[in-house]
Amino acid sequence: MPPAPAPLPPHPPQWATDINASAPPRPSKLANIPDPPGYSAGKLSTKQQRTQQQQQPATSAALLRKSAETDALKLKKAWEIALAPTKQLPMNAIMMYMSGNSLQIFSIMMVFMLFKGPIQGLININTAFAKFETESTKGQMLGVKLVYVLMQGLLLALGIWKVNAMGLLPTTRSDWLAWETEREPLERAYFAFK
Structure with a gap:
């Protein structure tokens, strides 16, 4: 049996x-009316080809200018990330001061969090700046990363100050008594009865 014909x-x-x-019928193209922007006819006249050739250097200069602007924006954003730990420094200093120097769970957790942030920041430094690094900004990114490391180092120094204030760093002579040797006296005095 033959297949049924498709419906019209x-x-x-x-x-x-x-x-x-x-x-109404469409009017024929008049010579004195220019094409709208973005319209391209099938074949370009020699005059239009010359105009395009003159515009190509201008577009390449515009592309270079746009890439330079993009690199400048990326570098600015990278500096913002590099200086972000500076904004955390006063807040963390006040919190460390207010938490006190006694060994309590609150002060221990504060110190732990103070050390955790900068150490993670230093470990993930390349991933933090990967999206901003291009071939043209590679040299400038080295300075940005150096400032970022310095800022993270300041946060670590604040943590070390807090640990020392809590008495957990062995910085006094009494912390090292196990390695002290006994002094030998130069003279001895004896009590005598008369």
């Missing part, structure tokens, strides 16, 4: 046929 598409409504029939 429905006819358009009468009003659509009337509009298409009464539409």
Whole structure:
């Protein structure tokens, strides 16, 4: 048995046929009317080809300028990230001062968090600046990373100050008594009865 024929598409409504029939004919292209921006005809005239060749250096200069602006923006954002630990420094200093020097769970957790942040920042330094690094900004990014390391070092120094204030660093002579040798007296005095 042969396959059934495909159904024919429905006819358009009468009003659509009337509009298409009464539409005015399209005018032919006039020579004095320029094409709209972005319109490209199939074949360009020699005058249009010369105009395009003159515009190409201008577009390449615009591309260079745009890439330079993009690099400047990336470098600015990288500096913001590098200086972000500086904004945390006063807040952390006040919190360390307010937590006290006694060994309590709150002060121990504060010190732990103070050490954790900079150490993670130093470990992930390349991933933090990877999206901002390009071939043209590679030399400048070295200075940005150096400032970032310095800022993280300041946070670590604040943590070391706090640990020393809590008495957990062995900085006094009494912390090293196990390695002290006994002094030998130069003279001895004995009590005598008369």
